[in-house]
Amino acid sequence: MSEFAPRALFAPATILSRAEAQDIAQRALKNSPAPETRVTINSAARADTRFALNQVTTSGENSDTQVTITAYDGNRAASVNTNRLDEASLAAAAKQAYEIAKLVPPNPERMPELGAQSYPAARERVITMPTPAERAAAAKIVTELARANDLIATGFIECRAGATALANSKGLFAYDSSSAVTMTSTVRSPDGTGSGWACSDGNGFGDLDPQALAATAVQKAKDSRNPVAIEPGRYTTILEPTAVGNLVQLIAGAMQARAADEGRSFFTKPGGGNKIGLKVVDDRITLISDPADASSTNGGYDDDGMPLEKVTWIENGVVKTLNYDRYWAQKQGVPPTRSGGGGFRGAGRSLRMLGGSSSIADMVKGTERGVLVTRFWYIRPVDARTILYTGLTRDGTFLIENGKVTRSIKNFRFNESPIFFLNNLEALGPTIRINSSENLSAGGSVWMPPIKVRDFTFSSLSDAV
Incomplete structure (x- = not known):
């Protein structure tokens, strides 16, 4: 509804x-x-x-x-x-x-x-x-399905x-x-070895789909029991939309014009200036912020009261604009960016990555050996100059062999930059609305596709479920 x-x-x-x-x-x-x-x-x-x-x-x-x-x-x-x-x-x-x-x-x-x-x-x-x-009533849909499968559900509706x-x-x-x-x-198994997670997000309560959420979390909990360890390294990796949003939104947060112009950012151009007009990721990547995507009824405005406008940050892999606040825009002689703060930030703000037509099932079928990731957590910065972050996989990490998901594997720590893996892109799926915040608080709107990438860096194993 x-x-x-x-x-x-x-x-x-x-x-x-x-x-x-x-x-x-x-x-x-x-x-x-x-x-x-x-x-x-x-x-x-x-x-x-x-x-x-x-x-x-x-x-x-x-x-x-x-x-x-x-x-x-x-x-x-x-x-x-x-x-x-x-x-x-x-x-x-x-x-x-x-x-x-x-x-x-x-x-x-x-x-x-x-x-x-x-x-x-x-x-x-x-x-x-x-x-x-x-x-x-929405919570009951999840708890009853979990109980029917001898699993334990926890969750939060906000x-x-x-x-x-x-x-x-x-x-x-x-x-x-x-x-x-x-x-x-x-949703977890009683022995604590299996853990499945799912999220439903929207503007209003009628947007939620508790049935689909319950089915996904329960199935992942069942499938992820008794994980095995595989060696860390670089793997072909399929990231579900939440995992994509966990990391891709970090690009938008880094697109501050002043930091780039002052030489403190990935978006600093070698030799001086910034990377507006330069290609930085695969040409299938487009990132936008659009008030029409957000939950706002009035279109939104920024901290100074300027009305928000649609902003294209990256188009076909090329940097189209950076976030200029009013002071830096005046200093540089350019218009300020009416984005609400460089992409996604809080209720009424939005970030969308355009997608493709490949389903996750199709991505799996085309993978000889790889890893399927549900989501990331405990994400922390490592190097601002490359947008390098570290964190952990969580709540459903699986091994793919010969075009099939074959087993649950222990979680990894990753050391990776969204810039790196978006240059190793193999496939994109349809864009859907997700909640990519690590604390999963309601507010704002993020739209991401699933993606398949080469050589995603998993640096070590984690015993956390």
Whole structure:
């Protein structure tokens, strides 16, 4: 069922409307003694259900509105947060912010506040939150299938709705609302040797598919029991979409123009400058951020209030743009990048990698010997100049022999860069929406395909399941 359709068991999310946010912003601005003021409002509602040992263990809901008042005194700035929305409290916060601003060192890179901006018309969308009964029913689908197969299911359902607003003393007012849901489950065998994982992600609760999630996690748990060790090394590797997202989103995070121009990045061009216009990965790779992909109803805006636009980061393997904030864009004489922060970052942001037509089954059939990876975790940086990271496989790692998945294998530690393996690309599958965050919190949207690559580097074995 689409998230655009209201359901009787759902309750409207308790987030601020545009009119309510504008009223709070106007009252805060009116009471600010500073020469220049910015007001940022975050209104959020959250509902979650956790299950473990094949039963629901916790269920909770909360909502809050936070107002951040930033006062400017020339190039000096200070911010004060409050969740008290009466006029006296807003005035006190604004006064305190201004008094602190007078004391802090000036910021030589501070950009002036923007004036009023033009934003796209809001997309019609009903933002609702599921009841505890709805969430419990979804969890039950997983726990019952696990119990029927003598397995143990744990998992988490998180539903978020939010409204944000930004206003300043130059007449700018921006408002946006969004919602996102994530359901994850890890299913394990009683002896602890098998572990399967699956995730379902979307804008609204009706987007979740608990049946498919349960079937995938249970089957992986059964198939991954009693893993065997194989030697670390470089293998032809098939990465499921979540594993692809775990690593490919690290490219977007590294696409900061200033770091590249100052010689601190993979995107620094040898001899000076940056790699815009240069080919860096296989020509089948295209990475974009598009407000249409995100859960936003108003199109979104960046930290300064500029409306977000579709941005192509890499097209057919070639770097098309980098993320220029307003200060660095002015210094370099180019337009700022209206992406919301260099690709994917938080609710309302998005990252999409265009895919192909190969299924995972087809990739397996064409593999003489290789490894199939469900996902990665504990991902940590090693070398920013090559976007090299290390981490571990988890919850279903399998050996492929002569075109078939033949056995479960022990997990590996990897040392790899998405730049490296996207230059060793053999096949891409269809792009789907995933949640690629390591902590798997609901918010934002990431769209990734499964891929098959050559010579993926697994550096050592791990005894973790």
